[in-house]
Amino acid sequence: MSPWHEEYRRRYARLKGAGKSFFPHAVFKDALVAFLIFAALSLLAWKFGAGLESLADPTDATYNPRPEWYFLFLFQALKAFPGSLESVAAVVLPGAAVLGLLLLPLIDRGPERHPFDRPLLTGLGILGLIVVGSLTVAGLRSPLVNPIEEKDPLVAAGRRVYQDMNCAYCHKIRGKGGVVGPELDKVVGGESVEWLEKHFRDPKSVVPGSAMPQLHLLDDEIAALAAYMKSIGDEPFTKEAPRLFSEHCAACHKIGREGGESGPDLSLIGSARDKAALKRAIADPTSLNPAAAMPAFKDQLTDVQIEDLARYLSSLGR
């Protein structure tokens, strides 16, 4: 036992003897703080609740993932360590910090307790607070990776019907689901809404011998499901579309090996954006991203051409 341990025990016993009883002195303060905290919690719970977004959709690549605020600093730190170094920021540094905290009392063993008597650790603590704090603020301020897209409520309702009816038991969308029925994103694009609705009412009426059961859905559920199907299917584009691309877009954008590099590579754009978002981006990029350098094409191309181009681009990478 170090000599100061003995001295500390004596001094603490003296201070403790001179102190006040835990009840009611400390208990009063604790109860007051607990009451204030509960009041604040109740106010937040009552005013803001907990929020609930739409149902989880593992196939939606356009969602902006955001961790809970207290993980934001870690999320933000990842951005400073590109590529293979990411594991340093994600695991090695936080792991070392936790280990350091855990072993702190074995490292710092002297009798000094006042923060001014431990300038190194006090400084380290303040530095850590500043780093974590500023990373959190930077994370809160950083722009969303994907622009927020307004989603068609009918399509969202259709996605719920698809999930509720367990369609994925037999069908695949983007490689996820069963193998009994056709892969929907491959086949559904060419069909009209009327055909789809008829098919959902009675599959055998349009596909004789179909193994699909009758769904017995309400009219608005059928409309929603058809809208969802239209949103996932690759709609056919004309031969014009690739030509339009090389004429108007390829100076800045790449598809495969062809094209310029001043704009983003669009080889896989269909996996990240749906057709509606691409149409908006082509017609008026600043409506999605105010800082966009790309010119608006709504006056240079006709609506039909923009639709064609968007169908072509949304088919890439799916």
Add this chain to the structure above:
Amino acid sequence: MKNALILARDWIVERTGFDRVWEVLFERHVPEAKGPAAWLYTLGSASLFVFLVQVVTGSLLAMNYVPSPDHAYDSVRFIGEKVLCGSFIRGLHHWGASFMVVLVVAHMLRIYFMGSYKYPREGTWMVGVVLLLLVVGLGFTGYLLPWDQKAYWATAVGTNIAEQTPFIGPLVAKVLKGSSELGAATLPRFYALHVLVLPAAMLLGLGVHLFLVVWHGISEPPERARRPGEAP
């Protein structure tokens, strides 16, 4: 009548030693802290209080929640729309999680800057660090349970980060997710961690932590070190 009450009290005291427990827990003396610093000593009990709020609200939520991808989202909606005070209870649990993190970290900073982790309280501190990790784990596992877009994608990011760990990452991620992808196998796993494993570990850790706090006594506010020869 009064005699009967005293008799009953004595009967219980004789069989439980309740009077000694009360003495040790509540009549123990605490070194006096002066001024606003005295209020920093409430952070630990405040964390305990919010933990209890989480236990109560969490138990109420578990009565209506279904941990399966097919029903989780609808059961959370049901809690918000149909259950008596459901949206308020869910709000308390949601905000309680953030409060918990803030209070536990603030409590740790108090101990860190005051040097209260030093002899003889090293073990109390180490158990405290484990408790902090458990709080973070509870926050992470609880975030997935509503099974909405935010929940799903935030957890996807989190498990991807775990996957980056050198050597053991892929294994850790697979154990967390229950399969190669985040999906039907993940949700029941996170639910079991969130309502069984982590709270049980938390209660155990809290028991040890609180025992040590009482055993060693609450640390006194720090004073500047005296140079040799200086008068005390």
